[in-house]
Amino acid sequence: MPLIKDAKATWILAWPIMIGQLAQTGTSFVDAVMAGHVSAADLAAVSVGASIYTMLIVTLMGLLLAISPMVAQKIGAKQHGDIPALTQQSLYQGLFAGLVAIAIAHALLPVFNHLGLSAEVNDKAQRFLSAVSWGLPALAISRVLYGYSSALNHTKPMMIIALISLALNIPANWLLIYGHFGFPALGAVGCGWATAFCMWISALLWLIWICVSPVYRDTHPFDRLRGIHWPTQWQLAKLGIPIGITFFVEVSAFSGLSLLVARLGTTSVAAHQIALNFGGLLFMIPLAISTALTVRVAQAAGAGHWQEARMIGQNGVRLGFIIAAMSACFVMLFDSTIAAWYTQDAQVFALATQLLFFAGLFQFSDATQAVASGILRGYKSTRIPMLLHITAFWLIGIPLGYAMAFGLGPFEEMGAKGFWVALVIALTFAALSLLYLFRKVSLLKLSHTPH
Incomplete structure (x- = not known):
């Protein structure tokens, strides 16, 4: 295909x-x-x-x-x-x-x-x-x-x-x-x-x-x-609860980081909000692709066409990466223009321009993890992705972001940039882990398919 x-x-x-x-x-x-x-x-x-x-x-x-x-x-x-x-x-x-x-x-x-x-x-x-x-x-x-x-x-x-x-x-x-x-x-x-x-x-x-x-x-x-019908309720819950927890982990991590940024002062809060808001708008594209891939992979899986399901997933990852590259280039090339849409304050503008660079870099890992999550939902694999998201956001992202922002341990104080560097690292871990899981799950399904 x-x-x-x-x-x-x-x-x-x-x-x-x-x-x-x-x-x-x-x-x-x-x-x-x-x-x-x-x-x-x-x-x-x-x-x-x-x-x-x-x-x-x-x-x-x-x-x-x-x-x-x-x-x-x-x-x-x-x-x-x-x-x-x-x-x-x-x-x-x-x-x-x-x-x-x-x-x-x-x-x-x-x-x-x-x-x-x-x-x-x-x-x-x-x-x-x-x-x-x-x-x-x-x-x-x-x-x-x-x-x-x-x-x-x-x-x-x-x-x-x-x-x-x-x-x-x-x-x-x-x-x-x-x-x-x-x-x-x-x-x-x-x-x-x-x-x-x-x-x-x-x-x-x-x-x-x-x-x-x-x-x-x-x-x-x-x-x-x-x-x-309680057996059906259990099937829905078994699949849905891990997805709900995954969504909660992600949204609570971003809310938690926003609260921690508040300690850095008004300028940092405003600049962080600009980068987060624009990044959130761009995220709607891979999120929509993720939902579409869930449907397409699940339909192929339901028909027992595991080779087709794997190919749809692989092409979906490539599509997500292409869109992420376009989004990243747009943000990095027009960071000053984007910041000017939101603020006229010189200090907020300067910091927002810096954070938008990280928001651009952020697109690759964020789009990839979103797309991979959608593909895995098509395979009805939700429990391990939930654990990977908990690790990425709560065990890596928030603690590392706090340490880098406020200069704890071996890290120099980076301010709001520290949180964004940590987010890129956390989401890169999530993206690579989920891609590996997709490869493992899809190959396992193929190996059980009669030839």
Whole structure:
């Protein structure tokens, strides 16, 4: 299978996912801008509240990702009749996980009392998190149906629904943040309620889309109501829990590093945030490719075509590396221009330009580990990748970053650059380890294939 033809097949699946993910990221941007026009306290409340909220939604998304490779393998094996029951079991699991996430969000509200926030920001951050948490069950429903749809090679609904949600978020914020047409002016708290409302609208749109579109007719998850099937629940959990932990490890590591950077002062925080924000936008490309590769590898695996699965994975790694090289060159060549988009402060600009160099270097290992993780999910290999991510982020990245930033042990004090050097090292370890695991798993499957 030539690289260009294979890359095209992956890209057809991936580009709607990428736009949908950018639209979801855009919602956070809109929230920050619109809350910031009320007051600095409202912007701070949204930012602080979102730090916990983001960890919850990313973990929830990981937990529910198991549906995609499981349905894709059923497609490959031509076991279409098993898909409705499997998807329905995943919806039960998603609703339960969403309700647990609400409980966790409310249990974490007292954490804000210990962050040294002003009384006003503390109160608004708690009420923002409380409000936005009510949308988590809807988010869970959407993610399950998105995983089911993408496994059937239908990724455009995710893009369209995410764009509708982004467009709807703006007037919902306008009504609830500023208080128009008789609605109370709730500021940051209104932002939370608007986001929760848009999550429920997204879930409703998914339900309508799947009920109306003929492409889901053969595998319709709502053909009849079934009870909870515990063996299937266990299969989903066995695959999904390690993915959820992996996602939590990564997002908590970045949040933890951001908190540690705060000790270095305002200039370092601002420059770090610029590099992290732009790097996060670029990451949407390999993340979308990773999701597409999960589906394609799982379909080939389900059909027992292990040579094809291995070839799709190998070509996916090459595609990820090409995109990483393009992203890295762009960041390194235009670091000054990118920094100028974010700030006019001379000190922040100078440091951000330096950190963007590392953000460019970062693309190679970050894209490779994301793509390799997606391929391994297609093979239903999630436990060892989870352990590798824990090692990379919690045992290498954070301790090494702290030592390099503050000059502990044999290291000279590097400031914020130390954290970025450590991130590059940690992600390089993750990328190389996951590539080795992919090689090992794929060759093992080939060796068990009858010739």
